Amino acid sequence: xxxxxxxxxVDGTDFTRAGEASxxxxxxxxxxxxxxxxxxKVSIALYEGEINMVIHADGGVITIEMSPDRIDxxxxxxxxGIPDIEQAMQAGWSTAADEVRSLGFGAGMGLPNMKKNSDExxxxxxxxxxxxxxxxxxxxxGPKKADA
Amino acid sequence: xxxxxxxxxxDWDKCKGCINCIKRCPTEAIRVRNKKAYIIxxxxxxxxxxxxxxxxxxxxxxxxxxDILKNYSYTIALPAPSFMAQxxxxxxxxxxxxxxxxxxxxxxxxxxxxxxxxxxxxxxLMATHDLPRPVISSACPAVxxxxxxRFPGLIDHVLPLHAPIExxxxxxxxxxxxxxxxxxxxxxxxxxxxxxxxxxxTKMPLGTDVSAVDGVVAVSDxxxxxxxxxxxxxxxxxxxxxxxxxxxxxxxxxxxxxxxxNYLAADGIENVIRxxxxxxxxxxxxxxxxxxxxxxxxxxxxxxxxxxxxVAKTKLYRxxxxxxxxxxxxxxxxxxDGDLDWDTPLEFVPVLKLDENVWEAMxxxxxxxxxxxxxxxxxxxxxxxxxxxxxxEDVVRGLxxxxxCIFRCKNHDDVPAPFRTGGEEKGE
Numbered sequence: 001x002x003x004x005x006x007x008x009x010v011d012g013t014d015f016t017r018a019g020e021a022s023x024x025x026x027x028x029x030x031x032x033x034x035x036x037x038x039x040x041k042v043s044i045a046l047y048e049g050e051i052n053m054v055i056h057a058d059g060g061v062i063t064i065e066m067s068p069d070r071i072d073x074x075x076x077x078x079x080x081g082i083p084d085i086e087q088a089m090q091a092g093w094s095t096a097a098d099e100v101r102s103l104g105f106g107a108g109m110g111l112p113n114m115k116k117n118s119d120e121x122x123x124x125x126x127x128x129x130x131x132x133x134x135x136x137x138x139x140x141x142g143p144k145k146a147d148a
Numbered sequence: 149x150x151x152x153x154x155x156x157x158x159d160w161d162k163c164k165g166c167i168n169c170i171k172r173c174p175t176e177a178i179r180v181r182n183k184k185a186y187i188i189x190x191x192x193x194x195x196x197x198x199x200x201x202x203x204x205x206x207x208x209x210x211x212x213x214x215d216i217l218k219n220y221s222y223t224i225a226l227p228a229p230s231f232m233a234q235x236x237x238x239x240x241x242x243x244x245x246x247x248x249x250x251x252x253x254x255x256x257x258x259x260x261x262x263x264x265x266x267x268x269x270x271x272x273l274m275a276t277h278d279l280p281r282p283v284i285s286s287a288c289p290a291v292x293x294x295x296x297x298r299f300p301g302l303i304d305h306v307l308p309l310h311a312p313i314e315x316x317x318x319x320x321x322x323x324x325x326x327x328x329x330x331x332x333x334x335x336x337x338x339x340x341x342x343x344x345x346x347x348x349x350t351k352m353p354l355g356t357d358v359s360a361v362d363g364v365v366a367v368s369d370x371x372x373x374x375x376x377x378x379x380x381x382x383x384x385x386x387x388x389x390x391x392x393x394x395x396x397x398x399x400x401x402x403x404x405x406x407x408x409x410n411y412l413a414a415d416g417i418e419n420v421i422r423x424x425x426x427x428x429x430x431x432x433x434x435x436x437x438x439x440x441x442x443x444x445x446x447x448x449x450x451x452x453x454x455x456x457x458x459v460a461k462t463k464l465y466r467x468x469x470x471x472x473x474x475x476x477x478x479x480x481x482x483x484x485d486g487d488l489d490w491d492t493p494l495e496f497v498p499v500l501k502l503d504e505n506v507w508e509a510m511x512x513x514x515x516x517x518x519x520x521x522x523x524x525x526x527x528x529x530x531x532x533x534x535x536x537x538x539x540x541e542d543v544v545r546g547l548x549x550x551x552x553c554i555f556r557c558k559n560h561d562d563v564p565a566p567f568r569t570g571g572e573e574k575g576e
Contacts, residue, residue: 004510004517023425031541032509033501036300040428047429068506139506 004066010050010077012059021062022046029071034139042071042137045117048110049075049133055100056080057131073118073135081127089115155209155347156194158185162206167529169198169207174417175297175500179542180532190499193293194345195417195442196451209344209452212363214370217252220336220362222328224320225253226313227340229260229389229397230447231367232467233460235378241394241467245386247377251370253338255324256386260393262316264476267392267405269309269488272478274406274436280304282412282427282435285402287311289349290442291420292494296354299424300496305438308490310355312396313339313346317360318487336362340370342450345442355490366452390474398461399446402439405474410436416444502544516540524555 006028008021022043029039046062053060057079065072082088089111096106115121118135125131165183170176177191178198185198185206199207217223225248232241245256266287274283286292286307295302310318317337324335339346341364350361395401399415412435414423420440426432443449445457448464455463502516503509519540526536531552533539542548550556 004514019429019431022429026425026428028513030298030300030498031500031502032506032513033498033503034506036303036496040301043429047431066510068510 004064006064006066008062008064010053010059010062012054012057015054018050018054019047021050025064029066032066034071038071038137038139041117042073045114045121045135045137046073046075048113048117049073049135051105052110052114053077053079055096055105060130069139071137071139073133073137075133075135076130077132078130081129082123082125082131083127085123085125153348153352154187154189154192154194155211155344155351156187156192156196156199157208157210158187159206159208160184162204164204164206166203167532167534168201168203170532170534171529172197172201173534174294174421176534176538178534179547180529190497191297193290193297193442194348195290195294196344197417197442199344199451209347209366211341211344211347211366211369211452212338214365214373216336216338216363216365221334222254222324222330223252223336223338224255224257224317224324225251225338225340226257226259226316226320226361228313228342228367228447228450229258229263229394229401230342230450230453230460230464231340231397232260232394233397233448233464234367234371234453234455235375235463238463238467240380240383241387241389242383242385243378243380244374246379246383247374248340249384250377251374255320257316257320257323257337258387258389258393259312259316259339260389260396261476262319262393263312263396263402264390264393264405264474265319265478265481265483266309266312266315266488267396267402267474268476268478268481270307270437271406271408273307273309274408279307282432282438283307284427285437285439286355286490286494287396287402287439288345288441289343289354290345290417291440292354293345293348294417294420294442295424296494297497297499298421299428300498301428302424303494303496305427306494308355308493309488310490311349313341313349313361314353314356314359315487317362319482321360322484323482338363338365340365340367342367342447342453343443344451354492354494356492367450368452368454371454388475390472390476391468392474393476394464394468394471397446397464398448398457399441400439401446403437406437408436410434411439412437413439413441415441415446415449417442502541512544515544519543519550522550523553526555528554530554 026043057077060077063074091112092108094106094108100106119138120136122134170178175191177188284305347364350359353359392405400413403411403413448460449457502512523536
């Protein structure tokens, strides 16, 4: 065994269930004895990702790969895609509908928060096809983060 | 690791081995083996949920008997704010305080008084912005213990101040020693408690090494003895508490003492856990303070109380209605260093992890997942563990056998005819 692998289906139709994957993963990481700071980063990054998948992409699939030194999170959806990733990464930028904003979401902090809480993050997106976000959080430090 | 003392214990003879308690325990600390429940000491947070739910009254809180008064030359009663809500038609807190003296205590120091001092100290500490927001109350010992074993990421948020009972005991004992000239060991500070977790908190405190509370008597033990001593006439004015102090007895009371609208109060252990989970995911962005009480309704809901928590809450409102806001202030309180601030930091106790070594833990988790796949997933509790996952973890930890699952012994093809019709066959 080199890694543990878990997959979570994210239901895009039920807003109240967003966060189930991060909550479930958190319990597992706790049972593994992962440091609190790592768990915190992983759960925040994943939770923001889940919310994005529900708000913008009608759900998708999350794959978690965990090895003793790192946790990789792959969030894949078949949503409308992101036309300009650089713009989407800017704090405050949001295309969320008003009804979502009225619930307190859509503040444009989702992607910036995911970046802030992961050690590495990469986005692949094709308009009309979907988006895949790759995030990595290192356990016990790992290689230094390239940019802060 | 610290040795674990627990107030919540099991009466072996009364336990029938049913599964009510294992399903309700918030830290999955109870297992049933050979028709008896066992409490896993390092996981128990003394919240008292099992006492509340046990239909056979087999779970109990170990408190001190009233005989403890005999151990001291001078005794101080420390009644909890919620205690004042246990009586019918009580219009004046002084009636209860006088009854405590008539019962045999030499002195009464209201915990509500210390609560007002803690409220003032919290306001001062919050104003410095030294603590990460939101600040989480440390007054409920079951919640503080829950955070310590389950929410390591939130430990920094816990208010590093003693709970009102601890402050009350420290101040009252010092004042009594000065007044009587007796050495501290001859003075007994006895808490009249609604709560088993407070017993644990005095025997094995968090935030300090030794608690100043010398004994904890259950409200339910002293209640009936106090009733005949309660008189309306010729009572001495004793109470020195305002609205804020008494409000601590029910959920939201501690928050209201902060005089700040940016707070949240949750009560009931399940709700508390939900708030802590959300807090860990940083879902609350504009909250300064979070008050959490393990019991529904707050301390009025404590398992050692006698009155219905919601009736008690109403009574508390009624008693405090005409009181001034607060009668105790930091500037005028008789405090010395250490009365308020924790001297020992709260530390994470990882009782839920599978192995010390991450690699080993991962191997064990893989086994857990494999076992889990082979189980029915009904979480029926018949094996003695609260859920299928808990059984799978117990098997991997070597504490249970997969054959404990009753469904593995059953023949699933043997379904009686009336139950055989599935969804798609309906209406045929």
